[in-house]
Amino acid sequence: MKIAVPIKFVPDLVEELNIDSSGAALDTSWLRLIINEFDDHAIEQAILLKERGGAEVTIICAEGDGVDDILFNAAAKGADQLVKLMGSDAAMMNSHATARVLADFFKEIQPDLILTGVQAHNDLDGSVGALLAEYLGMPYVGYVAGVTAASGSVIARKEYPGGIIGEMEVKLPAVLGIQAAEQPPRYVAYSKINQVSKTVKIEERAISDLDSSGGATVGRMFKPEPAQRAEIIEGSPEEVADRMVGIFKELGVM
């Protein structure tokens, strides 16, 4: 089975996020990027499938800071091919553009199963997995938390509210949006990643026309603003507590 895992990078919330001067995007000068957590789970799920029944796993990511490290990390876990998409303009790469670029690539390499993270915390433009399935004419199941290979199909386990789990058989080729792998993404010793980085090659693929049409346009990006009726109480813990007691008394609840 050929499994493809397209992954993407998202802003790391360890750093504070700022809005740039346009007022419609994040200031990228101080931005630190990390792998989208759901994509990390998609990698783990692909490796688990490989370990259980054999598979050839390809990881695909658009170029950027730290991307090589994450690709090598995936190779140290067991991924077979690493592909980096070159010439991707971050401002243009919404989910629609990403899905179109990936669809072209997948038409060429013809994977049996595509695993993507079901969502990303910076998404403003829907899920890549569903768009990709549409462009490729494949079935899509999202919010998957476990995959078992069958002959010519996979059994996807999907979680529903209220603790209900559904299992459905999906004919291959198919796209699955992974919410969680069956186990947390594994740890690989740094020395192993180092070793892999010296022997494994990353294939670079140029992308030319980016078509981001159909996506959402950001009009304004801003930090949460306190509503008119909200009062921010400032001061020492004692002062804040005194003021709160005062407010509760005014409201007659105390």
Add this chain to the structure above:
Amino acid sequence: MEITLSPLSPSISKTFYSSLHELKDGERIRKCLQCGTCSGVCPFGYYMKYPPGKIIGTLRAGVFDLVTKTDSIWMCVSCSACSAFCPTQIPITQALMTRVKEEMILAGSVPAELQTAFKNSQQYGNPLGESPRKRADWATGIQPEVNILGKTKQPVDVLWFVGDYASYHPRMIPVTKSFAKILNVLGIKFGILGPEESSDGDSQRLAGERGIFEMLAKKNGQAFKKYQFREIITTDPHAYNALKNEYPALGISYPVRHFTEFLFERLDQIKPLLKKEVKTKIAYHDPCYLGRVNGIYDAPREILKSIPGVELVEMAHQFSNSLCCGGGGGGMWLDGFQWERAHVRLSEWRVKEALECGADLLAVACPYEPPRFEDATKTVPNANQLKVREIAELLAESMDL
């Protein structure tokens, strides 16, 4: 590094055993008498199915697989008590235990709590997962301003290697500020690396992640090279140990001292500044990597004795027989894991010892300890009156800074 362990390989014992002999003083493992001293002195030896002596036994018998199927090794806090008391001077912590952890990690068997610390160290250069850019944020408000070398590019006499917990941990930040104020009062021309400083990597190394240790050491080495200074001082015994004993083998060699040695040398200058009486009975806890591993016992005690009003008392475990706080060798990041198994924390044991010797304050000299011991005073019965203070904090208090 060559991977010598795979779960079903029949030859692992042999390959792994001979790889140990290649380490520094590793040949001594052949001389093991199987006396069991290491297992007896180990603070978690009673829990481990395979304490150090038995591990050597399995290696000799060719059944080392048995060890890798248990969680024994993750109870090791790298306190080096086993090495200190071994009659044939086998480097048990340094060679045996650390290498077993390395093999476990290469085989992919790592407790989840520990993975987080490793991932953070890889990604952010500190095990706490804090922003590397905020590493010098603790210095805000200190006057005269703390010299961040990347900004000022000024040559200094002393490069202060601050370390992870001293830079980020909310309990440690006041301690770190205290030490900065002390250096200012003493007129020391010092600087810090700030955002260019990475974790010293010593605890990651002792927890078995040598790859990360080397990566972090190289980063620090590159940062050191950029600036002019005469010596490095550090408030972190693990950073001290790494800089003194481990970095030179990687070609990173600078004179380094722990802050207590540095201050002890200036005791004549410090004494007249200690004006405020700190009337208290103090028990001093020897950090493993300051005392037992690096032989510094007197400097911290002499400093404490110079504070007016202080009476120094000793706990049952002292000097080379000191009891680990439980934070070493990855213990800092295995708190839940070890608690689930042993249902005891070494920090709690230590707090009980402090109470038993009549101390009303436990003085420490390692940034792992104030949060660990303070937490323990909240869980040990009748310990809530016991104060935990770092030496720099006590000095600053007496200097009224």
